[in-house]
Amino acid sequence: MVTRDDQRREILGRPHELDTVCRAVATAVQDGAVLVVRGDPGVGKSALLQHAVRQVDDDGWRVVRTDGTPGERVLPLAAVHKLQRPVPGDGAALTPPRRQILQGAFGSAQPTVDVYGVALACLDLLGAVAARGPVAVVVDDAHWLDPSSAQVLAFIARRLSPDRVLLLAATRSPGPDLFTDAGLPDLVLGPLDDATCQVLIDRAVPGLDPQVRSAVLSLAEGNPLAVLELPLSLGPQSGPQPGLRPAQELTAGREPQRLGADGPLPLTRRLERAFAGRVVELPPATRDVLLAAAVGDTTDLAEALAAAGLVAGAARTVADLDAAVDAGMATVHGGSVRFRHPLVAAAVAQVDTPGRRQAMHAALAAGLVAGGGCQRTWRQRRR
Numbered sequence: 192m193v194t195r196d197d198q199r200r201e202i203l204g205r206p207h208e209l210d211t212v213c214r215a216v217a218t219a220v221q222d223g224a225v226l227v228v229r230g231d232p233g234v235g236k237s238a239l240l241q242h243a244v245r246q247v248d249d250d251g252w253r254v255v256r257t258d259g260t261p262g263e264r265v266l267p268l269a270a271v272h273k274l275q276r277p278v279p280g281d282g283a284a285l286t287p288p289r290r291q292i293l294q295g296a297f298g299s300a301q302p303t304v305d306v307y308g309v310a311l312a313c314l315d316l317l318g319a320v321a322a323r324g325p326v327a328v329v330v331d332d333a334h335w336l337d338p339s340s341a342q343v344l345a346f347i348a349r350r351l352s353p354d355r356v357l358l359l360a361a362t363r364s365p366g367p368d369l370f371t372d373a374g375l376p377d378l379v380l381g382p383l384d385d386a387t388c389q390v391l392i393d394r395a396v397p398g399l400d401p402q403v404r405s406a407v408l409s410l411a412e413g414n415p416l417a418v419l420e421l422p423l424s425l426g427p428q429s430g431p432q433p434g435l436r437p438a439q440e441l442t443a444g445r446e447p448q449r450l451g452a453d454g455p456l457p458l459t460r461r462l463e464r465a466f467a468g469r470v471v472e473l474p475p476a477t478r479d480v481l482l483a484a485a486v487g488d489t490t491d492l493a494e495a496l497a498a499a500g501l502v503a504g505a506a507r508t509v510a511d512l513d514a515a516v517d518a519g520m521a522t523v524h525g526g527s528v529r530f531r532h533p534l535v536a537a538a539v540a541q542v543d544t545p546g547r548r549q550a551m552h553a554a555l556a557a558g559l560v561a562g563g564g565c566q567r568t569w570r571q572r573r574r
Contacts, residue, residue: 233416259335382413
């Protein structure tokens with residue numbers, strides 16, 4: 192069986208994207224370059240960054256890394272601190288004022304941060320390192336950067352020339368963000384095509400039950416992480432999990448896109464982290480409406496709003512979904528609400544409590560009965 196690490200080392204179905212990264216590397220050797228990789232959770236942003244790191248590492252580049260972390264978004268310059276820690280000795284090349292700014296920026300009790308001063312000092316520091324050889328600055332999960340680090344990195348990215356520095360950042364779609372505002376070149380990763388997904392699943396899980404394989408490909412909708420992880424959730428090779436039904440029972444007599452409609456679609460921890468990362472940041476009212484849409488398997492906006500309001504004990508409106516739309520988790524059009532990806536709906540349901548899910552089911556049932564929807568409920572249960 193091919194491991195997930197093996198799959199990460201080989202980038203399938205991304206010839207254009209790989210060429211774009213190679214061009215950025217070639218440009219950086221001469222005059223500095225930046226590339227912002229955008230895409231949905233699990234679409235392969237980190238894998239593409241890691242591919243670039245292997246490429247430049249083999250060529251003797253110096254690589255420095257940082258990333259955004261939800262728990263550190265309130266800490267000023269948290270990501271920049273991780274970036275500059277591996278190069279403390281290079282600070283000797285800075286002028287005393289610049290060196291003092293960097294030294295004072297971390298662990299300082301000052302209530303404000305001199306973002307502009309830190310950005311200039313970091314730019315000079317990168318220039319000093321690049322004078323001895325090309326440097327790659329790799330920023331993963333940029334959507335979780337603390338605001339001051341995002342400002343510093345966007346400032347640096349616009350001023351890399353003529354230093355031999357490549358800045359690669361990965362962030363989730365859509366914008367806007369500071370990188371968009373800075374006009375930086377980006378590369379958007381879309382879903383993989385069907386043929387590539389079939390190759391991927393057959394390499395990763397050869398001999399997978401055809402019914403489960405079909406369900407995985409349908410649910411994944413071209414998302415490579417989902418293609419690799421869903422067999423662990425749905426297939427018998429994942430072993431028994433309390434409260435989860437076997438894949439054969441889940442798929443029997445059921446359209447693939449409705450898999451798990453009688454209960455939350457089980458997600459592995461990796462899928463939950465990828466697709467539920469922003470759920471906990473949403474306002475409670477937004478989570479109420481999303482939970483109603485997720486557990487009710489409904490796109491009917493009025494139905495979701497009514498159930499959410501019943502559980503919350505307060506009215507819920509279309510405006511409560513603005514935060515989910517801005518985060519790229521859902522779309523609202525006319526009288527419909529739709530999740531950006533089926534696994535977003537599964538993650539919304541999974542990260543909430545069983546009590547809340549049960550209460551939302553009861554509210555949806557009450558709304559259907561009150562609105563004469565018993566026939567629709569009966570038809571859904573027969574599918």
